[in-house]
Amino acid sequence: MKEKGLFICVEGLDGCGKTTQTRLLVKKLRKRGYNAIYTVEPSQGKIGRFIRRYCLHSTKRTSAVVEALLFAADRYEHVTNEIAPALKEGKIVVSDRYVYSSFAYQGAAGLDLKWIETINKHAVKPDLAIFVDVKPEVVVQRLKPKRSVMENLETQRKVREVYMKFVENSELIKIDGNKSIKDVADAILKVTLEFLKNLS
Numbered sequence: 001m002k003e004k005g006l007f008i009c010v011e012g013l014d015g016c017g018k019t020t021q022t023r024l025l026v027k028k029l030r031k032r033g034y035n036a037i038y039t040v041e042p043s044q045g046k047i048g049r050f051i052r053r054y055c056l057h058s059t060k061r062t063s064a065v066v067e068a069l070l071f072a073a074d075r076y077e078h079v080t081n082e083i084a085p086a087l088k089e090g091k092i093v094v095s096d097r098y099v100y101s102s103f104a105y106q107g108a109a110g111l112d113l114k115w116i117e118t119i120n121k122h123a124v125k126p127d128l129a130i131f132v133d134v135k136p137e138v139v140v141q142r143l144k145p146k147r148s149v150m151e152n153l154e155t156q157r158k159v160r161e162v163y164m165k166f167v168e169n170s171e172l173i174k175i176d177g178n179k180s181i182k183d184v185a186d187a188i189l190k191v192t193l194e195f196l197k198n199l200s
Contacts, residue, residue, distance in 0.1 A: 005087035006199075007124055008192065009098035011163065012132035013156050015139035016177050017184065021132055022096040024185045025192060029092055034196075036092040039082050041101065047074040064109035071102045072119040079124050087124070099123045100131075100166060108158035128195050130188055131163050132177040 010025070012018040022038060029036035042048035042056070051070050055062045062070075075098075086093045099120050107113050136156035166172040175187050 005090050006092045006128070006196070007083065007087055007095070007126045008092065008128045008130070009095040009100065009126045010130045010132065010188070011097060011100045011104070011172060012177060013134060013136060013139045013159060013163075015142040016132045016134040017181065018132050018177075019096050020181060021177075021184055021188055022094055024181075025188055026094050028185070028189050029094075029192070032193075034092050035090065036094055037086055038094055038096065039078070039086075040096040041078060041098055042071070042074050043078040043082065045074065045077045045081060047077055064106045064111050067109075068102055068106040068111055068116055068119060071106070072116075075099060075102075075120060076122050079122060083124055095126075098126060098129070100129060100163065100172060103166070104159045104162040105155075107162045108155060113162075128192065129166075129172045130191065131167055131172040131174050132184065132188075133160075133163075133167075133174050134177040136160055138178070 008025070010018050010022045019040075022040075026036045026038045042051040047070060051074055055067060055070065061067075083093050083095070102116050102120060103113055106116055136153055136159075139156055140153045163172065164174075167174045173191055175184060175191070177184055179187075
């Protein structure tokens with residue numbers, strides 16, 4: 001039996017630097033000898049590609065219910081095809097977005113969080129979930145002019161409110177994303193290494 005892997009997800013508002021930070025974390029873990037891999041949601045599978053094309057890059061936002069169901073279906077494939085097999089091999093899987101994005105974005109659109117949880121009950125619970133916190137006003141400025149249908153100030157404020165509820169109940173660990181890329185990366189690495197140290 002191989003050692004059980006570790007599942008980490010990195011969350012945040014659009015334009016918070018989350019993708020950069022997820023990739024940096026994987027790179028830094030590999031440098032320290034860990035078998036870490038990068039993955040992303042929406043996934044690279046058929047449903048994930050469909051979401052990117054018809055939901056995220058559309059001029060009109062899809063119904064929140066349809067969004068939530070599509071993301072849940074994509075997450076099922078993501079877990080089955082990528083996350084679970086890698087964890088079984090003892091790898092550290094670092095996902096750029098995960099189930100908390102559904103809670104935050106579709107929850108901000110008015111959907112019941114319990115219902116979102118129900119349709120995502122197949123989702124593997126992350127061992128460590130990180131929230132890169134940047135002010136909504138800052139991310140909206142960063143995203144101009146290539147904003148998607150979800151990337152307006154009102155939506156991002158509501159999304160942050162939902163994320164902060166998970167920070168308050170200790171499901172997400174908040175990292176100040178308003179600092180330099182290096183400082184944010186160092187803070188995320190510190191939290192991750194402390195978590196790994198406590199496991200051993």
